[in-house]
Amino acid sequence: MSRQAPTDGQVTALAHAAAAAPSMHNAQPWLFRYFRRSRTFEIHADFERTMPHSDPDTRGLHIGCGAALLNLRVAVAHEGWYPETLLLPDPTDRTLLTSVRLTGSATDESELGALCPAIHQRRSSRFPFEEREIPDPVREALSAAARVEGAALTFPASWHLREVLELVQEAEARNITDLGSDQDLARWTRIDAPSVGTADDGVPHYAFGPRKRGGKAPIRDFAGPRRVAGRDAADFERTPQLALLSTSHDHPEDWLRAGQAMERVLLLATLEGLSSSFATQPIEWTDLRWPLRDPVSGTGYTQMLLRLGYGPKGPRTPRRPVSDVLDIQP
Template sequence: MTIGFTVEQLTAVASDAVRAPSLHNTQPWRFRLRDGGIELSVDPLRRLPATDPSGWGARMACGAALFNLRLALAVAGTPASVRLRPYPADPNVVARLVPDVPRRPTPIEQSLYGAIGRRFSNRAPFWPDPVPAEVRWRLGEAARAEEGWLELLIGTGAVNAFAEIARSAHRVLERDPAYVAERVAWIRSEPSSDGVPAAAGGPQGEPQDLLPQRGFGGRNRAPGRDFEPEPLVAVLGSAGNTATDQIIAGQALQRVLLTATDAGLSVSMISQPIEVPGAREALRLSLGRFGTPQMGMRIGYGQPGAATPRRPVDEVLDLPVAQA
């Protein structure tokens, strides 16, 4: 068994970890090597005080990055044993990974790993093609494999109930000037390594839309390009809502997103009903679920696109200082 991971291994797998999603593409993570283990931490300088005052979004993002880390290490034949929140005195450290018994990657790990670079949030209207039952089952299994749950909303009533909660939460958030200013600050009209490019922001929302759209500077859509009237909406959740539960949910979210990408699906995330506490509780009650909703999603088949940019890996690494 390998004694510990090396700087070269950390650098290689961090390039996959940073492909995880994050609120406004803030990329709120840092990676370091400590006593042969890889440690993943929340970067407090990239927290969103108005959008994410509790740190839920940053922990979800780091959980998604953690799943990518685990996957990249497994595909390299060097799987890791993971301990979540290993240092009570340092809650910013999300996880510590140490080498486990070497083994060959499974076919599922290889397929999911291949989807990392192809995953992106698609905020444009989807095609009307239905998602097959077998693929829906795979999405649910992906969440369960990471100790989460995925509720696929079936029927007009369930989708409309979610839409009303989401629209209500969206209105609450948009009345907060600090929230709006923070979102605008992360829109990028010029090439950048973080934030949301205006071209990837999706079309502007219109009154007839069922689900709310964040204003990321997208253009008005062409006539006849309305969003799908009966979208496949999913809600991902966890057993509880502690910091550890949120990290677990982030891993489950990323596994669902990569499973969807591997199946040729597009996904856009709908976090407004999670960001407003009253809306989150209303959503939980509407689902009749124990546990806590952690993310809403719109899933379907859409136009090919590209992932948003990422910072260079060396900007997110805290490497040991070489001794003179």
């Protein structure tokens, strides 16, 4: 059954939902283009928002754009259209990462559309979480959500969890003395932004969370060597609950799939009452990323390290105006 084409207002709302996705250092490295005639969205990479030291191969950029793609698919399905999706549709255009054509009725996408309320609820929380375990059925549901998008989600435990935490500590130690990492951090942190309205990208100081005084949670200190007036310190969880997201291969298409899987997991986690943050420090170092993989299978490529648990929601971080990232064509 054919549906009426979306209005420009609906197109803008769909792009707004897509742009609520998380991205490395909240760089928001995406541009959206919508073609009225074909009812098709395109997501392009904004390579001016790359991080040459922390993300030299743009893997993280692709993951962020993949998360935006998942949000777009969710919002499209929620509005009743079917999101016909192609990854990397034009090999001659490096910036064109995906196209999404609005077709027919989303009769088979009810589970996808049901995630829509979480799009604007999901926030990164860099605050202490409770020492309360995530129930097994919830973990299984999160893993199943990743599988739907072609990725694997595993929860390291015992010696593997200790090894992962040691790799995070090693990465953090390197970042302290690595000039390039500090340059990327300085570009995308907003020490002087007092409110959401004063910046439209990056991580503002009110979203840094407290300094870690104790505990083993792998929290990146976005302040780096810079001081933030009035910032508190806190004890974090002693036994953090981490999840490794991996794919079978390690190409741009896999990175886009990983981003979709990551966001599908995070949206479901939000609906399940969980808070979340990221621990990408060891993934940014080639020699530390490989040992993160599943020690049982010994295969796969780790794309993301998530911290999940029960705790306060993080503050809303700024977003670029939709008018800056959306171009509507005839």
